[in-house]
Amino acid sequence: MNIVLLGYGKMGKAIEPIALERGHQIAARIDATNRTELETLDADSVDVVIEFSSPESAVENIKTCLERGWPVVCGTTGWLSHRTEIEQLCADKKGAFFYASNYSIGVNLFFRLNKTLAKFMRNYPSYHASMTEIHHTEKKDAPSGTAITLAEGLLENLPNLNGWVEQPTDKQAQITSTDAVAIESLREGTVPGTHIVRFDSDVDRIEIAHIAHSRQGFAVGAVVAAEWVQGRTGVFSMDDLLDA
């Protein structure tokens, strides 16, 4: 495949060697400094665009690619208030759009474990769900996209919950509501991504965690998604890929 890396920061650079090892070519590497090149690329020379940029730039980037007829594998987080608009554009253009808040296989197994644990906890209202996510200090959005997906998995399966809230970092202002999942976002050093889901009662705690050791898992998953989306039209997620 001829791949455009749209966003050539930490993730674009982690994806490049994996794509090359798997026999693909990089048609272009686009960042904020050469973004206009995207408009000038020969449309037929691109098989797929892998988009890992920033919350502010993702929507325009995705629109440009769908307009140009290119399948998009997007990993950028923090733009999902525009999701319906993007999905409509994808349908109008009969294009392909693949989105995952997290491309790592381990995290996608963790998403399933999280839903299973939530189902178990449905009959135990004395346990209160909360989450912590920890990422590197350059991360722009909070809570992480992965934390929001985990919260959605809890909400789908625990009818007594009515939403999620950001946990203030000021420990004096602890969230005490039992009907919302509090998400604490910590930014520390170069942490690639840690997610913890816990259920606390007055007497104990049940906790599950996913700890990424590097960006390798995210990057491999994105390249596998780019391979999988070839020849398909529609809006896709990691569940489509894993269940195929």
Ligand SMILES: NC(=O)C1=CN([C@@H]2O[C@H](COP(=O)(O)OP(=O)(O)OC[C@H]3O[C@@H](n4cnc5c(N)ncnc54)[C@H](OP(=O)(O)O)[C@@H]3O)[C@@H](O)[C@H]2O)C=CC1
């Ligand atoms: N779904 C998943 O599995 C994962 C998702 N992510 C998400 O991916 C995104 C990128 O992460 P990361 O690589 O760490 O971020 P970086 O900040 O390291 O890189 C962002 C890149 O996007 C570029 N960029 C900024 N604006 C534009 C634009 N208008 N057009 C094209 N490129 C642009 C930046 O260019 P410049 O340097 O010139 O500003 C830079 O190359 C984040 O939203 C992050 O949360 C991260 C890891 C895994």
Ligand SMILES: O=C(O)C1=N[C@H](C(=O)O)C[C@H](O)C1
């Ligand atoms: O910004 C990051 O680094 C990451 N972002 C994604 C998210 O917001 O969930 C995925 C991963 O945790 C790394």
